[in-house]
Amino acid sequence: MSDPDNEGHSGYKIHQIAALADASLTRYRPNVVTLVIGTNDLNESYQVSTATARLRSLVDQITGAAPAATGLVASLAVSTSGSEEQYRAAYNQAIPHIVRDAQAAGKRVAYVDMSSLTTADLADTLHPNDAGYQKMADAFHRGIQAADGAGWLRNPAPAPAAARVQSGLAGKCLDVNGAGTADGTAVQIWSCGDGANQLWSAYTDGTLRSMGKCLDAAWGTANGTKVQTWTCNGGSNQVWQLYNGGYRNPASGRCLDVPGSSAADGTQLQLWDCNGGSHQKWTALTAG
Incomplete structure (x- = not known):
């Protein structure tokens, strides 16, 4: 082999x-x-x-x-x-x-x-x-x-490139808390590093994935809805679109947001009305 x-x-x-x-x-x-x-x-x-x-x-x-x-x-x-x-x-x-x-x-x-x-x-x-x-x-x-x-076999699909997603808040990145893989693990901001829990890939189905899970808006569409990772399931709460320099969840019409523009490591992200602030700015990934 x-x-x-x-x-x-x-x-x-x-x-x-x-x-x-x-x-x-x-x-x-x-x-x-x-x-x-x-x-x-x-x-x-x-x-x-x-x-x-x-x-x-x-x-x-x-x-x-x-x-x-x-x-x-x-x-x-x-x-x-x-x-x-x-x-x-x-x-x-x-x-x-x-x-x-x-x-x-x-x-x-x-x-x-x-x-x-x-x-x-x-x-x-x-x-x-x-x-x-x-x-x-x-x-x-x-x-x-x-x-x-039976015609079932396909060539293996190339994986989308994984990269850090940097916040508009200087020196901060999109981060999976503790590199956890359990459903419900908080997605937060953290000082940018080289860990696998800061590597994200964008897929053509609109999902953003890290640690084998999807970026997920937890149980709601209201302002303040917490963002976490969850097993990818095709739900509308796991779809994200590039919007005004950041990411928007179309089902809620709200953006991926750092509460209160806090730059503190460990601040869990949320959904919030899109406003174009630096706390809603994220570097874009190319879907693959």
Whole structure:
């Protein structure tokens, strides 16, 4: 492989991968997403009754964040873990239904069957040996070939350039508080630096994104509505247009504003009537 780098998170469960997915999809803009997940949930008996619902939610999250990508959702391979095995069959039975529902909704999602692996293909109770991983790779390869034959595959989309968004208040930048990735993290002004939480990208859907989340006007359109980051969801409260040297949310008709023209680090931004003041001026990003 010309680029063998990968990112792994040992022991992660479905909800933990979901928390990372938006940032990765925003950064890399993939054309194929391979998904084999749930082993740790089942092996640790973690909220097993909701595991398939959480998998369905993750598939929806991925296809929503990367609608042009092809998703390949795999069944779980055999193990010798008594904890996992007691749940694995029922979990695997649900996966084709999740895939069919996604396809019925017009999404490019396909099922990959890992039933060719046997206990002889295991290196320990859960993990395949080299022969097992080869079988898994072959199964995903067949899935990719089938997706290509169906005309699903597209070239990976180039990610929009990320840059700081500087305020009209000298030396201050648009900043995600504490580099947080949780929904509801405050967006504030802070002295300009080189952190990832001050890098923003403008997308053609009108969103401004940082840390894998969208710039979001929280629960309202009135003056004083707080601005935060939130999972990108296509809402009108996440659309921003260049306006008079700043950014305006067209649903509210109000602008991205630093309350009281405060230059204090940590001042959370808000919506306010557009007035052209320096506290509503922001450097423009080019959408991509």
